[in-house]
Amino acid sequence: EVQLLESGGGLVQPGGSLRLSCTASGFTFSNYAMNWVRQAPGKGLEWVSAIYGGGGSTYYADSVKGRFTISRDNSKNTLYLQMNSLRAEDTAVYYCAKDLVEYGSSFSFDFWGQGTLVTVSS
Amino acid sequence: DIQMTQSPSSLSASVGDRVTITCRASQRISSYLNWYQQKPGKAPNLLIYATSTLQSGVPSRFSGSGSGTDFTLTISSLQPEDFATYYCQQTFSSPWTFGQGTKVEIK
Numbered sequence: 001e002v003q004l005l006e007s008g009g010g011l012v013q014p015g016g017s018l019r020l021s022c023t024a025s026g027f028t029f030s031n032y033a034m035n036w037v038r039q040a041p042g043k044g045l046e047w048v049s050a051i052y053g054g055g056g057s058t059y060y061a062d063s064v065k066g067r068f069t070i071s072r073d074n075s076k077n078t079l080y081l082q083m084n085s086l087r088a089e090d091t092a093v094y095y096c097a098k099d100l101v102e103y104g105s106s107f108s109f110d111f112w113g114q115g116t117l118v119t120v121s122s
Numbered sequence: 123d124i125q126m127t128q129s130p131s132s133l134s135a136s137v138g139d140r141v142t143i144t145c146r147a148s149q150r151i152s153s154y155l156n157w158y159q160q161k162p163g164k165a166p167n168l169l170i171y172a173t174s175t176l177q178s179g180v181p182s183r184f185s186g187s188g189s190g191t192d193f194t195l196t197i198s199s200l201q202p203e204d205f206a207t208y209y210c211q212q213t214f215s216s217p218w219t220f221g222q223g224t225k226v227e228i229k
Contacts, residue, residue, distance in 0.1 A: 037166075045158075045166065045209055045220040061217045062123075095165055107213040108156050110177065112165035 002026040002111045004096050009116030016086050016120070022079040022096030022113055030054070030074040033099040035109060036081050038092035038118075048094070049081065052105060064090075086120045093117050124148050124212050128221035134229040141197040143224045145210035150190045154214035157186055157195045160223075161206045169208075170195065200226070 008020040022034070036048040049070040050059040058070050069082040079096050094116050097109035125148035135141050145155065153173040158166040168177045170186040173193060183198045197204055205228055210221040 044223045045160075045211075047211075047218045047220070050218075059216055100168070100171060106171070107216075107218045108168065108171045108211075109158075109166070110168045112167075115165060 002098065004098065004111060004113035006094065006096055006113040006116040009094065009118045011119045011121065012086055013122050014087060014120055017082070017084045018086065018118060020081040020083065020094055020096075020116060020118070022081075024077045024079065024096075024098070027098070028102075029072075029077040031102045033101075033105040033107075034072060034079045035097045035099065035107070036070065036079075037095045037097050037109065037112075038090075039095070039115075040089075040092040043092075046092075047107075050099075050105065050107065051079070053103070083118070086118075088120050091118060091120045123217055124151060124215060124219055126210055126212055126219050126221040128208075128210055128224045130224060131222065132225040132227060134227045135200050136229045137200055137202055139200045139229075141200050141204075141226060143195045143208055143210075143226075145188075145193045145195070145221050147191045147193075147212055147214075151212045151214035153189055154212055155186070155188065155193045156211045156213060157184075158209045158211065158220075159204075159206045160209065166209065197226075 035050045051070045067085045071080045096113045098111040100108040100110040157170040160166040174186045207223045207225045
């Protein structure tokens with residue numbers, strides 16, 4: 001059974017940093033691209049970042065480019081999102097999501113974690 | 123960026139109704155269109171990918187169609203568990219954008 005478990009969310013002041021983690025199980029983690037998708041309170045979904053299975057290629061939404069860094073440790077089956085220079089508008093539930101396609105990327109997300117809430121406020 | 127616009131933003135329907143949700147892309151995206159269902163407090167769930175391919179485990183009352191810029195999600199006979207918010211997503215080009223959502227409520 002595929003499971004994705006996020007952690008690391010919390011309350012942080014504007015300008016602060018936070019690192020999210022997503023621990024995966026139930027599939028061969030290194031074979032799949034992984035993504036972060038966020039949802040501000042009461043709002044819709046926003047794709048944030050993606051990383052290929054081998055970790056060699058990464059993608060970012062313009063809204064987070066230069067502030068967020070996606071990475072993965074395939075030996076630990078864990079995905080990360082380092083978030084720096086946080087702003088109020090980054091407040092959201094952050095989901096990690098697995099790509100549908102093995103050995104590639106479709107940017108279609110077939111399994112999601114339960115989400116972790118990041119609140120940026122003074 | 124490709125803008126995805128869903129209509130309506132919300133709708134009220136009864137159990138057994140046929141429901142259609144529309145998604146329009148700001149430019150042609152071929153068939154690179156997915157649909158997700160999200161229930162309150164839960165993560166989204168992939169229903170349909172590549173416009174019309176039903177994800178494993180999704181009931182056959184859900185179907186998708188379209189190409190180019192105009193796409194539809196149809197629920198042939200609405201069930202109590204289908205009351206949720208539905209999102210379309212384009213996977214044609216980065217950033218992979220979502221529609222604003224359509225909330226399906228009980229009439």
